[in-house]
Amino acid sequence: MERCKMLSKDKVSLVVPIKDDIQSWYEWVNDIETQSYLGSMYGNIITLEDESDYYDHIRKKENLRTFSIYLNEEKKVIGNVSLMWIDFQNRKAEMWIAILDKNSRGNWYGTDAVKLIVEFGFRVLGLNKINLRVIWFNDRAKAVYEKVWFKEVWRLREESFRNGKFHDDIYMEIFARDFIK
Template sequence: MSSDSIKFLEGKRVYLRPIENEDLDFFYKKALWDEEGRRLTGTQAVFSRVGVQNWFERISTDSSRVDLILCLQDSDRPIGDLAMLEIDHQNRKAVVRVSIFDRDYWGKGYGSEGMSLVLEYGFGILNLNRVGLDVFAFNERAIASYKKLGFQQEGRIREDLFYDGEYHDSILMGVMKDEFRKVE
């Protein structure tokens, strides 16, 4: 992306911008087929390029969600995505998810910084009171990141995912507006 990219939400090291049609090849090649990324997200589906295009067209007009690309400030390089889903203005709640596609950027705090920006937006602009997520119990790095932001475990769904011949629990986590801790 060029330096005139839209920077919807900006942090010190990362920024978030809307997903554009030009990003779909990035999604298709980087996000959907990385073996470890698929394991961490429990992805078992088979995707086609046309299917990705159809997904993009469907989400582009869905007002109950905000889908964003996570980019590095210093190079505009896209390294992942974040989404705020199931935005419910009446009950002031939503669900979030984050994925860093490029393993070179795992464990360096980029996902936490991006998630912090999305939570600030959700609590400060959308006036949400609660944001939730679920994460598989084996994804300890993500759980630690979420706890840094103020998320607390609210429940556990036993044997929620069957992947590679094994069952895995899903951990339900949530953060209230007054529990959120900004990460930079």
């Protein structure tokens, strides 16, 4: 089945999610290391039915835009990326990304997907600001966000419990004026 690509770069597209995508999300999302990067998902058992509910949720939610991240050549979904809690009055949203397929990390797909969703937020939805939250030891994610010109704005101390210890969370944000020159 041909996927509906809404935004594309050479190797990566953001496509409209389809129900079949949840099978791969489900297979990958119960990995404890992956969960350690994903906020409240840490330590959760996520069933196929939970993923199905999540799919229904993303279809209905007005203030949410979720895309599947798709490799153009391999014709494969590797994760998803969202703008959440979109506030159209104040023109801001929070970004969330997961390349769930561990073998697909470190190939610049994440950087491309973040650039595409930020571009979508600013150029299509007309947002002014996009923010995100990242646990301090997620160096790969921070490197990607900094490359796309997100700036650290504050640090919440001992916000997240992982592997027996408390860790700080970092808030980052980017403004349309810094991205669209």
